[in-house]
Amino acid sequence: MLDSQCKGQIPLAQGDTIYNPMNKTGFISHPQYLKHDTEPHPENPGRLEAIQRKIESSKIHPHLIFPEPRRATDDELAANHDSGHIDHVRDSCQNGTRNLDGDTVICPDSWDAALLSAGAGITAVDQIITGQVDNAFTAVRPPGHHAEKDRAMGFCLFNNVAVAARYAIKEHRLNRVFIFDWDVHHGNGTQNSFYSDPSVYYSSTHQYPFYPGTGNKDETGTGDGLGSTLNFPLDAFNGDQTYLDIIENKLIPEIQSYKPDLIIISAGFDAHADDPLGQMRVSSEGYGKMTAMILKVAKEVCGGRLLSMLEGGYNHTALAESVHEHVNVLLGES
Numbered sequence: 001m002l003d004s005q006c007k008g009q010i011p012l013a014q015g016d017t018i019y020n021p022m023n024k025t026g027f028i029s030h031p032q033y034l035k036h037d038t039e040p041h042p043e044n045p046g047r048l049e050a051i052q053r054k055i056e057s058s059k060i061h062p063h064l065i066f067p068e069p070r071r072a073t074d075d076e077l078a079a080n081h082d083s084g085h086i087d088h089v090r091d092s093c094q095n096g097t098r099n100l101d102g103d104t105v106i107c108p109d110s111w112d113a114a115l116l117s118a119g120a121g122i123t124a125v126d127q128i129i130t131g132q133v134d135n136a137f138t139a140v141r142p143p144g145h146h147a148e149k150d151r152a153m154g155f156c157l158f159n160n161v162a163v164a165a166r167y168a169i170k171e172h173r174l175n176r177v178f179i180f181d182w183d184v185h186h187g188n189g190t191q192n193s194f195y196s197d198p199s200v201y202y203s204s205t206h207q208y209p210f211y212p213g214t215g216n217k218d219e220t221g222t223g224d225g226l227g228s229t230l231n232f233p234l235d236a237f238n239g240d241q242t243y244l245d246i247i248e249n250k251l252i253p254e255i256q257s258y259k260p261d262l263i264i265i266s267a268g269f270d271a272h273a274d275d276p277l278g279q280m281r282v283s284s285e286g287y288g289k290m291t292a293m294i295l296k297v298a299k300e301v302c303g304g305r306l307l308s309m310l311e312g313g314y315n316h317t318a319l320a321e322s323v324h325e326h327v328n329v330l331l332g333e334s
Helices: 031-035 046-056 074-078 083-094 110-129 160-171 188-193 240-258 284-302 316-331
Strands: 025-028 135-138 177-181 200-207 229-234 262-267 306-310
Touching (some): 025 110, 025 316, 031 046, 031 110, 046 316, 074 110, 083 110, 110 135, 110 160, 110 262, 135 316, 160 177, 160 188, 160 306, 177 240, 200 240, 240 284, 262 284, 284 306, 284 316, 306 316
Parallel strands (some): 025 135, 177 200, 177 262, 200 229, 262 306
């Protein structure tokens, strides 16, 4: 797996430009994620294998830092999920159940993979808040943003970004966390986790109408959380410019006004033009530009504290290329 740690200056893959990263970027993954056996499901181990090959063969690889993720505890999961749901996932994995619902496939090794996926976000939060890294990307599976408090859904067992946000607020005394979800599907589970909670602002760009059917622009929060949910439902076939315009003109002003202590990206790459499940037209380079805009505002409002967690992305080549663009920008270039 991805386990080397070193720094230095080496040539970029193209041309003779010297690559000189500005940031300490963590890349967190684990072999157990490959044992979450879902074949022939589109959310399968080949996704991470493609990312692994791309990163390991890239000139950015020696500059990355590779923290080892730990497993989330039951208490950490319970900060966002009902105990009955946690027990159901554990028991289902242990007794050989194959499907938690029509979309969500598991195997006996899925329990440990899910703990490590949620734990990767927790590990990254610790690393970022203590200054061991400036930002981090977690190449995890199963993904998380569809998982509700009380049930698995849409390939997701536990809500990795929600668990990370809860942990950051509880254990590191952060006041506000901003989650930006650019997966092609709306993150219903994440939105519902914080719909009445003003300490976490959730915003999403997503194809609409589309699975899971949530994410209308009128969904803005409730109670104390009213105004801390912002959805950008988009027609199919929108591409880079639409996303970049939304980020620049609508999302960034909200982040600046909210002044979070940490920004988390639910980084699904299935809005890519080549993705088989979505119908959007974002390019790999577009994801790099989106990343640069979020990183810039993170440096402005929260000292660059930025955590990115993998969600969707089902064309292996497009996914690997997009993650490479994303992580390259997180590292920074001077």
